[in-house]
Amino acid sequence: MTGEHADDIVLGAKIRHVLSPSIHADWDRYKPEGHAAVRILYTKQPGKDAEFKITLRMLGMAMMYKGFPYPVDHVEGEIDFFTKGFLIKYLEARRGPTLIRFDGRAG
Secondary structure (H helix, E strand, O other), X not given: OEEEEEEEEEEOXXXXXXXXXXXXXXXXXXXXXXXXXXXXXXEOOOOOOOEEEEEEEEEEEEEEEOOEEEEEEEEEEEEEEEOXXXXXXXXXXXXXXXXXXXXXXXX
16 A cells, blocks of 8 residues: 655645546535645555545635525534545534534445
């Protein structure tokens, strides 16, 4: 298993352009902006497909979700991205005085 991490990266439009075009549609659904920490774990065993886990810890970010048409800010929490899906853990955000919580899993 190989791993890398960064304690403070800045997500925004400039990052989108260096990502694989296959990720652009998902990026555009959320429009993440702001500071985050990231940890990447990568495993490749002989005869098996490579697997990865990327943990993104939001540090007061802002974002918009296409299915929830209100921008939120002060986003805190973590999302684990896997080879086949993602897991949202304890994500909290603010829309003005309203606290919004997200938890869930998708494939």
